[in-house]
Amino acid sequence: MNDTIIVKGARLADGTTTDIRVSGGLVAELGSGLSSAGARVVDGDGLVALPGLVDLHTHLREPGAEQSETVLSGSRAAAIGGFTAVHAMANTSPVADTAGVVEQVESLGRAAGYVTVRPVGAVTVGLEGSALAEIGAMAGSRAAVRVFSDDGRCVSDALLMRRALEYVKAFDGVIAQHAQEPRLTEGAQMNEGVVSGELGLAGWPAVAEEAIIARDVLLAEHVGSRVHICHLSTAGSVDVVRWAKSRGIAVTAEVTPHHLLLDEELVRSYDARYKVNPPLRRAEDVQALREGLADGTIDIIATDHAPHPPEAKECEWSAAAFGMVGLESALSVVQASVVDTGHLGWTDIARVFSAAPARIGRLSGYEQGIVEGARADFTLYDPSVRRSFGTEHLHGRSTNSPYLAVELPGRVIATVHDGYPTVLDGVLLDATQVAVAARASTGSEARHG
Numbered sequence: 001m002n003d004t005i006i007v008k009g010a011r012l013a014d015g016t017t018t019d020i021r022v023s024g025g026l027v028a029e030l031g032s033g034l035s036s037a038g039a040r041v042v043d044g045d046g047l048v049a050l051p052g053l054v055d056l057h058t059h060l061r062e063p064g065a066e067q068s069e070t071v072l073s074g075s076r077a078a079a080i081g082g083f084t085a086v087h088a089m090a091n092t093s094p095v096a097d098t099a100g101v102v103e104q105v106e107s108l109g110r111a112a113g114y115v116t117v118r119p120v121g122a123v124t125v126g127l128e129g130s131a132l133a134e135i136g137a138m139a140g141s142r143a144a145v146r147v148f149s150d151d152g153r154c155v156s157d158a159l160l161m162r163r164a165l166e167y168v169k170a171f172d173g174v175i176a177q178h179a180q181e182p183r184l185t186e187g188a189q190m191n192e193g194v195v196s197g198e199l200g201l202a203g204w205p206a207v208a209e210e211a212i213i214a215r216d217v218l219l220a221e222h223v224g225s226r227v228h229i230c231h232l233s234t235a236g237s238v239d240v241v242r243w244a245k246s247r248g249i250a251v252t253a254e255v256t257p258h259h260l261l262l263d264e265e266l267v268r269s270y271d272a273r274y275k276v277n278p279p280l281r282r283a284e285d286v287q288a289l290r291e292g293l294a295d296g297t298i299d300i301i302a303t304d305h306a307p308h309p310p311e312a313k314e315c316e317w318s319a320a321a322f323g324m325v326g327l328e329s330a331l332s333v334v335q336a337s338v339v340d341t342g343h344l345g346w347t348d349i350a351r352v353f354s355a356a357p358a359r360i361g362r363l364s365g366y367e368q369g370i371v372e373g374a375r376a377d378f379t380l381y382d383p384s385v386r387r388s389f390g391t392e393h394l395h396g397r398s399t400n401s402p403y404l405a406v407e408l409p410g411r412v413i414a415t416v417h418d419g420y421p422t423v424l425d426g427v428l429l430d431a432t433q434v435a436v437a438a439r440a441s442t443g444s445e446a447r448h449g
């Protein structure tokens with residue numbers, strides 16, 4: 001099989017138009033009028049070429065909830081969304097709190113080959129919040145874990161959080177905190193405010209998020225370690241992180257595409273597809289999150305792709321599970337919420353959705369973006385189309401998307417991961433073909449540690 005691909009006339013994030021020759025797994029040449037003899041030609045006209053997207057927050061559900069998602073199905077959803085790397089959250093069953101489990105997840109990702117799968121390790125044993133997990137063993141394992149999180153649960157014990165922050169310094173790791181004060185959110189169903197009052201649903205106050213962030217940035221400062229805040233959702237959280245950064249504290253923060261686009265008014269439908277943790281907030285919060293992302297207070301976008309089976313979502317609001325799928329729609333929702341609104345340009349998107357999350361996760365190979373001599377790892381995106389988003393656009397095992405029947409802009413046309421294509425002409429390549437290409441690729445080793 002000839003592995004040379006020529007992309008004709010794509011626009012790099014910085015606005016320059018160029019052909020891209022992919023050969024031997026590398027971006028072999030950039031320039032105009034490159035010869036396409038013997039190569040597979042991709043028409044790049046009107047397409048934006050972005051470095052491969054990196055998700056710092058993905059739930060792949062394997063092991064333990066394979067009816068919702070597997071490493072393979074989630075990897076396919078990621079590839080069609082333009083991702084080339086994902087960080088798989090630890091709230092699986094068994095929990096990813098040992099070297100054995102993280103190595104298993106990493107191997108499954110490697111075998112699937114669609115994206116680089118980097119396991120996240122749990123902070124505490126069984127996500128129970130009472131004893132530290134074997135963080136050092138996970139870091140030293142073949143999976144070389146650098147991100148640790150009890151996501152889904154908050155590490156609420158201040159002493160354990162302090163110890164975890166101290167521990168990960170030894171190998172330049174980071175604790176990713178799901179900031180949710182548990183006592184303030186017992187039984188909470190949606191954002192606390194006027195709408196929760198009207199609907200009679202138990203409220204989830206903004207302060208439950210903000211208080212934990214304030215505590216943890218101070219702890220990170222005290223021990224001189226890095227802390228990352230998962231899915232920021234309130235204007236007050238943006239203010240706390242902004243203040244922490246002005247003090248020089250090593251904090252990074254993420255926002256999800258859904259918190260950049262959707263607000264709590266949707267909960268009036270009682271449609272559980274809008275039920276998510278943290279909850280959809282007020283329109284003012286959405287605005288503050290967009291501004292926080294634009295001014296650099298928020299470092300990255302992360303999907304928090306959270307697949308759930310129909311029985312967990314097609315039920316009354318209070319019984320439904322928290323979470324929405326997001327990999328396949330992410331770039332479109334980001335375009336709608338922050339690009340088309342003028343908050344961010346494509347160079348910013350390349351930073352917040354590729355280089356910065358890779359840096360936080362200590363994933364190498366994403367520092368430079370699309371340059372000659374680098375591993376070919378990019379996505380071609382058409383921002384000019386509009387489509388009614390539907391289940392035919394979902395490629396994971398679950399369909400709990402809040403965007404079904406919503407018109408969204410943009411579409412991923414091609415994804416090249418680690419030197420070989422995973423998506424061409426807007427279509428996922430066959431699993432066997434991708435697995436073979438992944439085995440033949442030499443680049444993946446360089447992506448770790």
Ligand SMILES: NC(=O)N[C@@H](CC(=O)O)C(=O)O
Pocket residue numbers: 059091151152153178275276277278304306307322323324
């Ligand atoms: N985001 C969610 O609503 N749910 C996540 C857990 C989490 O990210 O907190 C899940 O695992 O389902």
Ligand SMILES: [Zn+2]
Pocket residue numbers: 151152153178230231277278
């Ligand atoms: Zn979470």
Ligand SMILES: [Zn+2]
Pocket residue numbers: 057059089151152304306
């Ligand atoms: Zn999550």
